[in-house]
Amino acid sequence: MNTKIIYKHKNHLMLVSLILIVFAFVNNYVTHNKNISEILLLIASIVGLLPILFQAYSALKIKVISIDVLVVLAVLGAFIIKNYEESAIVTFLFLFGSFLEQKTLNHTKKAIKELTDLTPLEAAVLKDGLTVKIPIEEVLVGDLVVVKTGEKVPVDGLIVEGSGYLSEASLTGESIPVSKTLSDQVYASSILDDGHIVIKTTAVLEDTTFGKIIEMVVEAQDKKSRAWQFIDRFSTFYTPVVLIFGLLMGLLTKDLELGVTILVLGCPGALVIGIPVSNVAGIGFGAKHGILFKGSETISDLAKSDVFIFDKTGTLTKGFPEVVEMIAYDSNVDKIKNYYKSLEETQTHPLAKSILNYIGDVSTFEVKDLNVIKGQGIKGYINDKRILLGNQALMDDYQVELSSVLNDIKRFEEKGLSYVILAEEEKVLSVISIGDQLRDNINNDLKRLRQLGVKDTYILSGDNQGAVDKIKDSLNMTQGFGGMLPKDKKAFIDKLVLEGRKVTFIGDGINDAPSLASATIGISIKGGTDVAIETSDVVLMHHDLYHLATAKRLAGKILRNMWQNIIISLLVVIVLLYQVLYNSQMTMSIGMLVHELSILVVILNGMRLLKTNIKEK
Amino acid sequence: MKQMTLQLETLTCPSCLLKIEKGLKRLEGIDKDSVEVMFNSSRVKLSFDDSKLDSNEIQKTIENIGYDVLKTTLK
Numbered sequence: 243m244n245t246k247i248i249y250k251h252k253n254h255l256m257l258v259s260l261i262l263i264v265f266a267f268v269n270n271y272v273t274h275n276k277n278i279s280e281i282l283l284l285i286a287s288i289v290g291l292l293p294i295l296f297q298a299y300s301a302l303k304i305k306v307i308s309i310d311v312l313v314v315l316a317v318l319g320a321f322i323i324k325n326y327e328e329s330a331i332v333t334f335l336f337l338f339g340s341f342l343e344q345k346t347l348n349h350t351k352k353a354i355k356e357l358t359d360l361t362p363l364e365a366a367v368l369k370d371g372l373t374v375k376i377p378i379e380e381v382l383v384g385d386l387v388v389v390k391t392g393e394k395v396p397v398d399g400l401i402v403e404g405s406g407y408l409s410e411a412s413l414t415g416e417s418i419p420v421s422k423t424l425s426d427q428v429y430a431s432s433i434l435d436d437g438h439i440v441i442k443t444t445a446v447l448e449d450t451t452f453g454k455i456i457e458m459v460v461e462a463q464d465k466k467s468r469a470w471q472f473i474d475r476f477s478t479f480y481t482p483v484v485l486i487f488g489l490l491m492g493l494l495t496k497d498l499e500l501g502v503t504i505l506v507l508g509c510p511g512a513l514v515i516g517i518p519v520s521n522v523a524g525i526g527f528g529a530k531h532g533i534l535f536k537g538s539e540t541i542s543d544l545a546k547s548d549v550f551i552f553d554k555t556g557t558l559t560k561g562f563p564e565v566v567e568m569i570a571y572d573s574n575v576d577k578i579k580n581y582y583k584s585l586e587e588t589q590t591h592p593l594a595k596s597i598l599n600y601i602g603d604v605s606t607f608e609v610k611d612l613n614v615i616k617g618q619g620i621k622g623y624i625n626d627k628r629i630l631l632g633n634q635a636l637m638d639d640y641q642v643e644l645s646s647v648l649n650d651i652k653r654f655e656e657k658g659l660s661y662v663i664l665a666e667e668e669k670v671l672s673v674i675s676i677g678d679q680l681r682d683n684i685n686n687d688l689k690r691l692r693q694l695g696v697k698d699t700y701i702l703s704g705d706n707q708g709a710v711d712k713i714k715d716s717l718n719m720t721q722g723f724g725g726m727l728p729k730d731k732k733a734f735i736d737k738l739v740l741e742g743r744k745v746t747f748i749g750d751g752i753n754d755a756p757s758l759a760s761a762t763i764g765i766s767i768k769g770g771t772d773v774a775i776e777t778s779d780v781v782l783m784h785h786d787l788y789h790l791a792t793a794k795r796l797a798g799k800i801l802r803n804m805w806q807n808i809i810i811s812l813l814v815v816i817v818l819l820y821q822v823l824y825n826s827q828m829t830m831s832i833g834m835l836v837h838e839l840s841i842l843v844v845i846l847n848g849m850r851l852l853k854t855n856i857k858e859k
Numbered sequence: 860m861k862q863m864t865l866q867l868e869t870l871t872c873p874s875c876l877l878k879i880e881k882g883l884k885r886l887e888g889i890d891k892d893s894v895e896v897m898f899n900s901s902r903v904k905l906s907f908d909d910s911k912l913d914s915n916e917i918q919k920t921i922e923n924i925g926y927d928v929l930k931t932t933l934k
Contacts (some may be wrong), residue, residue, distance in 0.1 A: 246925075300925050302873045306874070306877050348869060461900070463899030463900050464897035464898060518898045518899050699888075843885065
């Protein structure tokens with residue numbers, strides 16, 4: 243194909259044309275032989291025009307008047323009036339402009355490319371007792387895949403052999419590896435830090451959780467906002483209008499150069515490219531930092547959203563019980579800790595787990611005659627002393643003297659905390675209170691949101707009003723509503739949306755699905771899970787709310803960047819058209835230069851987003 | 860009706876979109892409303908009637924307009 247060859251050597255042709263132009267100017271300066279210069283410039287014009295001509299031809303064949311067609315017309319016009327300097331420079335600038343655009347555009351797309359490059363390419367599949375490396379596309383559901391230490395898990399699957407520590411940072415943002423063993427689910431793109439596992443494939447490529455994340459980001463780049471659609475529509479009308487205007491002006495004034503100059507200036511290059519560039523750079527930058535936007539409209543909505551509604555359990559709170567306080571009624575705190583650990587180690591209850599986490603690494607005693615009393619606690623003997631660990635009923639049954647702890651117990655009950663009592667023989671040693679606590683730094687995260695212009699923050703919860711009010715007050719939130727069913731939450735959100743407010747809802751994505759869908763922007767706190775990807779408009783890959791404010795700030799930046807680009811490109815078009823009509827010094831090459839520069843300026847402006855400071859001062 | 864996604868070489872000029880879109884819409888058997896040319900991801904998505912049109916024909920059309928097709932997926 244001739245066309246292909248020409249396209250492939252477009253950059254070479256550009257270079258040749260540049261060299262010819264330089265020679266022409268040098269020659270002009272040294273020998274003052276205008277004729278040689280004119281010939282050199284004519285050749286330069288033709289060399290530069292070749293690829294543009296082919297592009298214009300392929301466009302005309304399908305009845306499209308593209309910028310290539312306009313440039314060809316402009317250059318032919320220059321030929322007619324024998325202005326070869328103009329034609330050479332215009333073609334060169336046009337080629338050089340698109341060359342620079344390509345380079346810089348690739349840069350804006352880099353962040354997303356880095357993400358898609360994380361997709362595993364091959365898998366070690368176990369077949370007839372042999373391990374064979376095959377391309378990922380050929381792996382089937384049900385295949386056994388071997389993963390060794392340091393390798394990336396290539397597919398989603400269940401462990402059928404071995405165990406190990408897996409880092410799932412690419413999915414959850416959590417850098418601490420998780421221990422996984424037989425029949426546990428592992429995810430593509432996580433890294434096996436330690437161990438050796440064989441997994442049975444449950445999903446490959448686009449069907450894996452990671453694949454869905456990638457797909458979401460890739461698709462998001464082109465999801466158009468209303469402003470974007472408007473500009474697109476505007477530019478499709480704009481080109482033919484300018485074409486007619488240019489022809490009319492040319493005919494009326496009998497000034498061919500004026501006509502063709504208008505044609506070149508009329509191509510809304512910067513306008514068309516400005517929004518996509520901001521969008522791709524912003525979405526790519528967010529993705530790199532674990533903030534995934536589903537599209538341009540989401541960005542614009544989040545930037546403008548001033549009502550943030552939170553679910554309580556698991557969203558504002560950690561969602562799992564944690565020790566709030568340990569009170570010792572005996573001076574030997576070490577012994578108390580040893581007792582807790584010795585007894586709780588034998589239990590699997592979630593409360594036992596949180597107590598063990600809190601106690602940490604201490605030595606244990608041997609427990610004899612261990613007895614679990616259903617619904618009450620446990621009883622055992624350590625060094626021939628009867629040790630009890632459990633609730634008030636258990637203590638009452640064994641005549642433990644409780645008068646000293648009643649005040650503390652009352653305080654815990656008021657706070658809505660659970661507690662366990664530890665007793666040696668008839669004497670209380672300690673009480674531990676346990677509860678679902680607020681996330682770390684949540685107060686600061688909400689404060690950052692308010693600083694970004696969020697007016698109202700609400701809690702909607704199924705929990706009792708007392709518990710909700712306490713959180714509302716401690717976090718300075720606008721209002722809190724307890725005892726709400728999923729449908730009540732949805733109704734509350736619907737009402738605000740109907741009032742015309744941009745509402746962001748943050749929930750766990752499981753029983754909050756209706757609210758997530760009703761809100762202008764739904765955000766699930768579940769990190770990079772299937773649930774979050776399906777239900778959220780913005781996916782935060784981290785299990786924290788710090789990135790919520792960061793996401794809003796980034797959305798604001800992207801939105802501002804888009805508007806800057808729209809304004810830059812409109813101003814350039816207006817100023818240029820004005821200059822063409824009223825400034826006789828204005829030439830086609832200057833017009834082309836400014837036109838190409840304006841495209842570069844909007845790309846460079848978009849690239850500024852890649853340098854956003856994600857950390858707060 | 861089949862759905863097709865084509866991954867193209869990086870698109871750099873906005874007018875490429877229009878060219879590809881119009882070029883594809885002229886093909887017999889293409890669902891005109893489904894043609895979506897995406898600038899940032901350099902992808903084309905469309906549905907077509909596979910009894911009237913061969914998927915290779917679609918790929919060739921884009922290549923003739925002047926853009927390399929890197930990968931196609933049919934659904």
